[in-house]
Amino acid sequence: xxxxxxxxxxxxxxxxxxxxxxxxxxxxxxxxxxxxxxxxxxxxxxxxxxxxxxxxxxxxxxxxxxxxxxxxxxxxxxxxxxxxxxxxxxxxxxxxxxxxxxxxxxxxxxxxxxxxxxxxxxxxxxxxxxxxxxxxxxxxxxxxxxxxxxxxxxxxxxxxxxxxxxxxxxxxxxxxxxxxxxxxxxxxxxxxxxxxxxxxxxxxxxxxxxxxxxxxxxxxxxxxxxxxxxxxxxxxxxxxxxxxxxxxxxxxxxxxxxxxxxxxxxxxxxxxxxxxxxxxxxxxxxxxxxxxxxxxxxxxxxxxxxxxxxxxxxxxxxxxxxxxxxxxxxxxxxxxxxxxxxxxxxxxxxxxxxxxxxxxxxxxxxxxxxxxxxxxxxxxxxxxxxxxxxxxxxxxxxxxxxxxxxxxxxxxxxxxxxxxxxxxxxxxxxxxxxxxxxxxxxxxxxxxxxxxxxxxxxxxxxxxxxxxxxxxxxxxxxxxxxxxxxxxxxxxxxxxxxxxxxxxxxxxxxxxxxxxxxxxxxxxxxxxxxxxxxxxxxxxxxxxxxxxxxxxxxxxxxxxxxxxxxxxxxxxxxxxxxxxxxxxxxxxxxxxxxxxxxxxxxxxxxxxxxxxxxxxxxxxxxxxxxxxxxxxxxxxxxxxxxxxxxxxxxxxxxxxxxxxxxxxxxxxxxxxxxxxxxxxxxxxxxxxxxxx
Numbered sequence: 001x002x003x004x005x006x007x008x009x010x011x012x013x014x015x016x017x018x019x020x021x022x023x024x025x026x027x028x029x030x031x032x033x034x035x036x037x038x039x040x041x042x043x044x045x046x047x048x049x050x051x052x053x054x055x056x057x058x059x060x061x062x063x064x065x066x067x068x069x070x071x072x073x074x075x076x077x078x079x080x081x082x083x084x085x086x087x088x089x090x091x092x093x094x095x096x097x098x099x100x101x102x103x104x105x106x107x108x109x110x111x112x113x114x115x116x117x118x119x120x121x122x123x124x125x126x127x128x129x130x131x132x133x134x135x136x137x138x139x140x141x142x143x144x145x146x147x148x149x150x151x152x153x154x155x156x157x158x159x160x161x162x163x164x165x166x167x168x169x170x171x172x173x174x175x176x177x178x179x180x181x182x183x184x185x186x187x188x189x190x191x192x193x194x195x196x197x198x199x200x201x202x203x204x205x206x207x208x209x210x211x212x213x214x215x216x217x218x219x220x221x222x223x224x225x226x227x228x229x230x231x232x233x234x235x236x237x238x239x240x241x242x243x244x245x246x247x248x249x250x251x252x253x254x255x256x257x258x259x260x261x262x263x264x265x266x267x268x269x270x271x272x273x274x275x276x277x278x279x280x281x282x283x284x285x286x287x288x289x290x291x292x293x294x295x296x297x298x299x300x301x302x303x304x305x306x307x308x309x310x311x312x313x314x315x316x317x318x319x320x321x322x323x324x325x326x327x328x329x330x331x332x333x334x335x336x337x338x339x340x341x342x343x344x345x346x347x348x349x350x351x352x353x354x355x356x357x358x359x360x361x362x363x364x365x366x367x368x369x370x371x372x373x374x375x376x377x378x379x380x381x382x383x384x385x386x387x388x389x390x391x392x393x394x395x396x397x398x399x400x401x402x403x404x405x406x407x408x409x410x411x412x413x414x415x416x417x418x419x420x421x422x423x424x425x426x427x428x429x430x431x432x433x434x435x436x437x438x439x440x441x442x443x444x445x446x447x448x449x450x451x452x453x454x455x456x457x458x459x460x461x462x463x464x465x466x467x468x469x470x471x472x473x474x475x476x477x478x479x480x481x482x483x484x485x486x487x488x489x490x491x492x493x494x495x496x497x498x499x500x501x502x503x504x505x506x507x508x509x510x511x512x513x514x515x516x517x518x519x520x521x522x523x524x525x526x527x528x529x530x531x532x533x534x535x536x537x538x539x540x541x542x543x544x545x546x547x548x549x550x551x552x553x554x555x556x557x558x559x560x561x562x563x564x565x566x567x568x569x570x571x572x573x574x575x576x577x578x579x580x581x582x583x584x585x586x587x588x589x590x591x592x593x594x595x596x597x598x599x600x601x602x603x604x605x606x607x608x609x610x611x612x613x614x615x616x617x618x619x620x621x622x623x624x625x626x627x628x629x630x631x632x633x634x635x636x637x638x639x640x641x642x643x644x645x646x647x648x649x650x651x652x653x654x655x656x657x658x659x660x661x662x663x664x665x666x667x668x669x670x671x672x673x674x675x676x677x678x679x680x681x682x683x684x685x686x687x688x689x690x691x692x
Contacts, residue, residue, distance in 0.1 A: 001409055003150075006181040007086040010036075010148045014082065021501050026050075029082035030064045033146045038436070038456055039405055040183045041190045041238065042175065043067045043076045043144060045455025047576050049509075051124035053114055055104045062098075063105050063127060067455070069237050074140045077102050081147035090176070091152045095145060099172050102143045103165050110135045110166045121566075123509045130574050139317050141170040142236065151176035184406065192281070192299040193235055197227070203286055203293030206339070217341045219283070221294055225262065225269065225333035228309050229316035239309070241279070241301040258311040266329040275336035276305030279354060281344040299344070303354050308335065371403045371435055373464075375471045375478060379403065379438070382483040388431070391544050399487045400427050402434045433490055439463035440516075441486070441493045447524055447589070449516035453579035488540040493519060495546045496554055505559050513565055513579040517588060518558030524589055525557070529599065536604040549598030556595055564588045640665045643682060646690045657681045
């Protein structure tokens, strides 16, 4: 997809959303741009406000969303510049106006001056209060100006200096359509970061640790704590591999041991700390002063040592103003760095493995947060296999699970002519969903709307921890019946969102929270009203839509959810923060509501569902065994001699396994039962470091 097509798709997305959700083009386009920033891992856990206010001298102030870095708590402010014409560009005046407005929004909010001129029920007031509440804990603001237009050439060469706002540092970045397109088109699905090392580009000394037969190179080097802190200050958690970022967002506390060592014994840091394991897709090397030096790294990602890096920045930020003399300790602290250079085309597959082995000592495996896990691969497979019943057309359609960003467009691009038209007919774009939406819907279904309210990434991490345990316990439960139910839940959540937007009682604000709380509340009450029954998901699957009787009852719960969230006697003033609390959910959950009699028409007995799931689970087990067998016998024949040598060296195969392995090597095939034995041996070997 070229830039023009990318812009056209963005524009159409904004227009369609505005029409369907009965909102303004600016808000719909802003929502699409905010979602894209999250998908590209530029921002995290955004709370959308699309707030507007008037500042000093009648200046128009606008902020679309606010987010927090999951590791260091830095506040991210998103400003949108939306245009309804792909041929429109924007320049320096537009940027100055937007960025000055963002700075003034923060300044006036923190002082309380902005709130004096706002309605308490407005999203602008809510955002202003949010910023004031968080001011004491915010040391840095990142303003991300994002647009579906292309910036002028002059803008692309501009550099933006940080400013001081209410005692915190505020930095600025511009994401125009061209930059967004480049990031979306990269193999990693995000913008590549280029890190320059050493003063004046002279680099840092390194040692070449070796090269594998398939070209993966390893280097060893050291960095000062000051270098690491400066890199993190500039790029934030974008230098943390996405799985590691997810892992740290669960345990985002500053390491007190690291802080103590920096303060008391910085020269011993190298001796005490395990160092970093990192990857890059390219490295620039020079010979300087008789030593090999690394001068720059492309797409540098920290796969182990993220907490060390963030803690370095935290120490720097704590002492930068009050005790600048203590920054010398960061210069004295040295960190060892292992650098693995992986080809860009293979990075998506190899980097998660490096992360897994580098973090194998951690209680939670960081690779568990990857879309490469068994659960997500199975959803991908079922997405291609399970066809939704035809409705307005004469043929069945697919619900396309986009396990990795861009998978839908890549699949479509591979088809041409009549085959592409067939692809479009069988894969409606409205039936595409990704892992973040999947996690959000499943958390609602598991009655955890307060988790959903924490943001997309936090919701995904929470769901992943649950689903990995469930997958390990019994993978067969995630079968075709589960996939059909998943799609039914997606339909229900999407129609609930539309229901709320069109409701007379809804004005603006807290849409995602209302949907999550309202739907979870109805699901909870339904099981209480009708013991031994649950919502009739098969009916939704058959119709690919929700019955009116179902929606009118959900409307009751959603209206009650809004009243609960904005109630004047809520214990926490900020609605967005209140929605994240478990207490917010439990108090609403236990509030009695009266529903329509039609609630009885939308249920099905647990017994009927259990019979369906039991049959689907047995079928899934048989299918999984067959698929595993075919995958096994289709492996590269060189795998088996290599496995034999590896297993012999580490003394990990029995006589039976050795006999079956020799048969596979000599004959090229084994029976299905023998294949199961080999599969288990291969799994054990891979856990010990064997590579196919």
